[in-house]
Amino acid sequence: MHTSIATVCLSGSLEEKMEAAAEAGFAGVEIFEPDLVASELTPEEVRARAERLGLALDLYQPFRDFEGVSEELLEDNLRRAEARFRIMARLGIGTVLVCSNVSTATEDSDEVSAAQLRRLGELASAHGVRVAFEALAWGRFVDDYRRAWRIVELADHPAVGTCLDSFHILSRGHDPAGIEDIPAEKIFFVQLADAPALSLDVLSWSRHHRLFPGEGDFDLVTFLGHVVRSGYAGPISLEVFNDIFRQTASGATAAQAHRTLVALADRTAREQAGAEALPTVPAAGHPVGVDFVEVRAENTTDVEEVLDQLGLSFRGQHRSKPVRLWSAGGARIILNEQHARGERPHVAGMGLLYPDVDAAEARVSTLGVPRVTRRIQAGEHRLPAFVSPQGVELFLAAGESDATGRPGWIDEFEHGVPQDEGAEAGEAGVYAVDHLNLMSPWETYDETVHFCTGVLGLQKGTSTEVASLHGLVRSRVLRTPDGAVRVPLNVLPAAGDQHTEHVALACDDVLAVARRAQRRGMRPLPVPRNYYDDLEARFGLTDTFLRSLRAHQVMYDRDADGEFLHFYTRRVGGVFFELVQRLGDYDGYGAADAPIRLAAQARLDAEPSQLSGSARPPRRRGRSVPRQLPEW
Numbered sequence: 001m002h003t004s005i006a007t008v009c010l011s012g013s014l015e016e017k018m019e020a021a022a023e024a025g026f027a028g029v030e031i032f033e034p035d036l037v038a039s040e041l042t043p044e045e046v047r048a049r050a051e052r053l054g055l056a057l058d059l060y061q062p063f064r065d066f067e068g069v070s071e072e073l074l075e076d077n078l079r080r081a082e083a084r085f086r087i088m089a090r091l092g093i094g095t096v097l098v099c100s101n102v103s104t105a106t107e108d109s110d111e112v113s114a115a116q117l118r119r120l121g122e123l124a125s126a127h128g129v130r131v132a133f134e135a136l137a138w139g140r141f142v143d144d145y146r147r148a149w150r151i152v153e154l155a156d157h158p159a160v161g162t163c164l165d166s167f168h169i170l171s172r173g174h175d176p177a178g179i180e181d182i183p184a185e186k187i188f189f190v191q192l193a194d195a196p197a198l199s200l201d202v203l204s205w206s207r208h209h210r211l212f213p214g215e216g217d218f219d220l221v222t223f224l225g226h227v228v229r230s231g232y233a234g235p236i237s238l239e240v241f242n243d244i245f246r247q248t249a250s251g252a253t254a255a256q257a258h259r260t261l262v263a264l265a266d267r268t269a270r271e272q273a274g275a276e277a278l279p280t281v282p283a284a285g286h287p288v289g290v291d292f293v294e295v296r297a298e299n300t301t302d303v304e305e306v307l308d309q310l311g312l313s314f315r316g317q318h319r320s321k322p323v324r325l326w327s328a329g330g331a332r333i334i335l336n337e338q339h340a341r342g343e344r345p346h347v348a349g350m351g352l353l354y355p356d357v358d359a360a361e362a363r364v365s366t367l368g369v370p371r372v373t374r375r376i377q378a379g380e381h382r383l384p385a386f387v388s389p390q391g392v393e394l395f396l397a398a399g400e401s402d403a404t405g406r407p408g409w410i411d412e413f414e415h416g417v418p419q420d421e422g423a424e425a426g427e428a429g430v431y432a433v434d435h436l437n438l439m440s441p442w443e444t445y446d447e448t449v450h451f452c453t454g455v456l457g458l459q460k461g462t463s464t465e466v467a468s469l470h471g472l473v474r475s476r477v478l479r480t481p482d483g484a485v486r487v488p489l490n491v492l493p494a495a496g497d498q499h500t501e502h503v504a505l506a507c508d509d510v511l512a513v514a515r516r517a518q519r520r521g522m523r524p525l526p527v528p529r530n531y532y533d534d535l536e537a538r539f540g541l542t543d544t545f546l547r548s549l550r551a552h553q554v555m556y557d558r559d560a561d562g563e564f565l566h567f568y569t570r571r572v573g574g575v576f577f578e579l580v581q582r583l584g585d586y587d588g589y590g591a592a593d594a595p596i597r598l599a600a601q602a603r604l605d606a607e608p609s610q611l612s613g614s615a616r617p618p619r620r621r622g623r624s625v626p627r628q629l630p631e632w
């Protein structure tokens with residue numbers, strides 16, 4: 001597969017874009033004309049640079065508003081085109097993208113457009129180049145790839161073919177199966193872009209919200225399957241117009257882009273008949289459980305106090321590092337004070353269990369995810385570790401499921417309360433990590449979604465928006481089908497809300513856990529009285545039950561599948577805990593309760609200290625960079 005990327009996807013100067021593309025592993029680039037026009041490099045210098053980088057110049061784009069025009073305008077359009085062909089000759093680029101006319105077309109006729117494209121083809125072949133005609137989703141008359149192909153077919157010129165762009169096809173809901181009706185030699189170019197499902201005019205959607213494959217909601221696996229079955233073997237190029245990518249470092253964006261394209265090819269090869277020739281990467285399946293969550297801080301005492309109140313037990317101190325383990329059943333929390341000077345408590349890592357951990361490591365590594373290097377002592381378990389795009393470290397461990405396994409690394413912890421083999425639940429029945437709620441700055445959000453799905457093997461779950469006091473928080477759940485691993489991922493609003501992440505622990509009796517914790521001095525996150533009045537109105541709960549919920553600041557949700565009871569601890573630095581109890585087949589997260597929680601946390605932020613006499617005032621995002629990882 002010849003991979004390519006349009007320079008419009010990346011930030012910086014043309015030379016920076018080309019270097020980033022080559023460094024990320026792309027075989028070629030599409031030169032976006034405005035990037036050349038703005039560059040100080042001559043076309044010859046661009047060509048030489050590409051050669052040095054080993055980068056093919058696959059396409060020159062876009063040439064606009066050519067077809068369907070009056071005779072008089074056509075002459076001018078041919079003149080404009082010829083000037084471009086000369087530049088292309090200097091660049092050494094053989095194909096130009098001509099997108100369907102969006103403004104000057106007056107002739108809604110396939111015959112007229114075909115005759116005009118044929119003239120363009122004549123001119124192009126005189127200059128040794130080819131024309132790839134692309135239907136823009138908002139073209140004046142040509143807005144469907146099937147019509148563009150009809151016109152190309154009618155033009156019947158060897159230098160005239162079509163360019164397929166997944167965005168224009170899928171945004172309009174057009175069936176991509178028709179791609180297989182186009183002879184492969186008439187498909188001159190293929191561009192891929194994903195996008196979130198939005199109801200927005202297609203032009204704004206395309207220019208601002210395109211995403212790399214697997215980050216949005218388009219079915220690019222099926223799309224690419226059709227492309228491969230058509231027999232097309234030319235460049236597969238990413239063309240993603242997106243406000244974020246143009247503002248972030250081109251090296252990181254190019255690496256992300258390449259990873260998404262490789263992951264897409266891999267999935268397509270595995271899922272689409274006839275696409276087996278596409279390159280694959282090792283398969284990892286999906287994780288089967290959460291091995292542990294790691295919380296890091298200069299001093300983890302406050303967090304341990306909360307864990308004790310919640311009924312988890314101290315299982316020991318690591319024999320060679322300032323690292324401690326607390327657990328109950330399969331819920332394991334590692335407290336790490338190593339290399340954590342000046343850091344407030346925060347979620348720093350997550351261990352995921354894979355049945356074939358070697359395959360999982362091979363996959364994550366092959367997809368170019370940066371590794372975390374940790375010093376290992378003799379006799380210690382080596383868990384492969386990688387850095388996720390939003391900064392949390394990801395550990396891969398071998399295991400069949402979280403609740404039944406006893407991780408090998410547990411023996412490295414000494415002098416704690418012993419835990420029997422198997423899934424001995426903690427006091428009051430805390431037995432597993434139910435979910436881990438992570439945050440990502442908006443810049444890395446879509447990339448993190450792809451990391452969890454395309455790399456780690458989680459699936460996209462529901463997507464919502466939660467109202468906080470400081471703005472709407474986009475949230476999407478990434479999970480396994482059985483719910484053994486659930487990661488709700490929230491966008492961190494630009495201003496206002498704290499960067500706090502939380503660990504939700506599953507238990508058998510949340511009211512009992514709350515009662516015990518409060519006896520041990522825990523002050524839960526306060527829930528306003530209005531909430532309970534509203535609960536009564538919504539669900540008609542009995543007085544006794546409602547009183548009991550309120551007494552323990554436990555929140556409640558119910559849907560057709562079951563019921564959900566949960567409460568939150570107060571924040572300790574940048575982390576807090578949630579205790580959840582699922583009844584029946586309830587599969588959600590109490591979405592209606594999230595705004596109540598955010599408002600309560602914001603109220604507490606205004607107070608000098610959240611935790612009785614212990615926590616330092618939490619720092620705001622931007623004031624401190626807790627470690628060498630990307631800022632969060």
Ligand SMILES: O=C(O)c1ccc(O)c(O)c1
Pocket residue numbers: 061062097099134136165191206207239
């Ligand atoms: O938005 C545009 O104008 C535009 C230009 C070139 C393309 O290939 C495309 O898909 C869109």
Ligand SMILES: [Mg+2]
Pocket residue numbers: 134165191239
């Ligand atoms: Mg395009």
